Amino acid sequence: MSDVTHLTLPTWVGGSLSIRFIYLVNNTSFRLTECPNKGPAIPLYLGADLFSNTDIRTENHPRHHAKFAKKGLATKLQFSSVFRFHGLKVTTSNNSLWFYSVQGLFRIAFELYRKQDQLALLENFQDVWKSHINDNLLQMGYSLSQQLDFAVFTKEPKSDHFMPLQAAATPSEPGHNSKDHDYCFHSQPCTETDPSPDIFHTARQQIQKLSDKLLQIQPEQLKTVQMLLDVTDCYVQGDLTENKVTEAVTVLLQAKQLDGVYSSSLLGCIGRWLGQQFYExxxxxxxxxxxxxxxxxxxxxxxxxxxxxxxxxxxxxxxxxxxxxxxxxxxxxxxxxxxxxxxxxxxxxxxxxxxxxxxxxxxxxxxxxxx
Structure with a gap:
């Protein structure tokens, strides 16, 4: 039985946005890491993530993808059956995902995003746009059978968030159900079993900084910090309850005055989450x-x-x-x-x-x- 390679797409995180991406090397190959010394590669951004920040319903996404594909700004990547993706459910019979060029990313942003998100993308992706301004338009689709890199940790320029890139070959499990791979952006991400030492180092630094500042924290702030630490401990121990989450969210919402209903990214995020829960x-x-x-x-x-x-x-x-x-x-x-x-x-x-x-x-x- 053939081996299956499980991949985690690198992710750019900024504000309320979280966008996974991939590098198209040629018509049949891709990478998860940027390697300038190995020749040019075109960054492509996951369509499901781009449209998750809009009011367009999920069932209407394919129609919009096709529209942008006709303009050369989007493409459907058909992956070899040996590839599986953490945090994404893709049908084994199809195993394809829609991706957008950086030009397509900006087109969606300026047509459908809030001004704060447009600014975040403009600040973080303008260098990518400049370096790929002369790229050819994308084909309607590519059949990718070869991955040209393996697990590393890297950073996207101007991003403070690490992006795990993992590829581990594992045998196909008996009784595998293709339904488990139905393409759905909101599926739960896979738990990584071999986290990078860099993650632990960053966490230790943050905890140490907080420890150094304890004497400077106001009493009312200390109560909030203590509550968040309790929630973190419950999460690590695996006994985080809905009541604990409710308490944490309530305290955080009360900790800072919102800027206003027309400019609050927090209200926008809560609104999207509530809408999804109510729709389900x-x-x-x-x-x-x-x-x-x-x-x-x-x-x-x-x-x-x-x-x-x-x-x-x-x-x-x-x-x-x-x-x-x-x-x-x-x-x-x-x-x-x-x-x-x-x-x-x-x-x-x-x-x-x-x-x-x-x-x-x-x-x-x-x-x-x-x-």
Whole structure:
């Protein structure tokens, strides 16, 4: 049985962006490291990462990739079946990924990214763009069968984050399921078993710097630091609970005043994460709604109050977000909160694509007719 080579793509990290990349050497070869003395190579950036920072839905990504490929700014890399990728699920029957040139990266950034992310890319990738300004347009696709480097640790210019590059040949496991390799950016990254000594050295330096500054830290800051250290310890010990994470996130959110809703990268990141979590909950919500409809099929025109419906059918996190967004916190009178629940229910019905009340059906039909 043939060996399989497991690869970890190098990653550039800056602000809210995390972009994996690869070096195209020729029509059949690639590298994970830049080696100027071994001839020119074209850096290509993973399309899934580029579009993860946009509002474009995942199912629409292929259409956009194809559009940019026609302009020579993107390409589909078809890898040999011997290659597998940590942190990415790719079907074994296809084993292909979309990548973009640095010109394509900038095109997406200036069309779809926030100004802060555009600036981060401009500051960090302008030298790459200058050095590859005369590169030929990309072909629609390449079939790559040869990797020309092996595991090293390197740094991207102007980046403070190390990028692990690993390639380890391991035999194919019996009973391997191709479903495990479905291409999905949000899959969990693989745990590395042989971390570089540089990582330990950097961690020790950071811990030492913190130790040296303890006497300078204000008491209220020290409480936050202590809590973060406790969370770190729980994470290392493998017993990190959701309550611990909740406590840490709450304290950090309260530790610094945001710059404003129009310029906060933190709110943008939280918004994307919440949206993804709520979207993934859609199937379970739909099942609950269908069960509710079956139970109330004889009294569909006489449904329980809106407040009861929202509590029975939708997650508490969704209700809490909208209630506070609408200014209906716990301090608001119960009468005022009750009067706003029909609006809250309608928003949740539309946002989750599950129509329950007659009002939602009427409004939805009206909106469809106007589209």
């Amino acid at each position: 909950a859609n199937s379970s919500i739909s099942q609950r709604v269908e069960g509710f409809k079956m139970q109330h099929i004889d009294r569909i025109s006489d449904l329980p109050p809106a407040e009861e419906l929202t509590q029975e059918l939708f997650p508490e996190a969704m209700r809490s977000l909208l209630l506070h967004w609408m200014g209906l916190s716990e301090d608001i009178s119960a009468e005022k909160r009750h009067s706003e629940y029909p609006i809250l229910l309608l928003i949740l019905e539309f946002a989750n694509h599950n129509l329950i009340t007659g009002v939602a059906h009427v409004l939805y039909s009206s909106l469809i007719c106007k589209c």
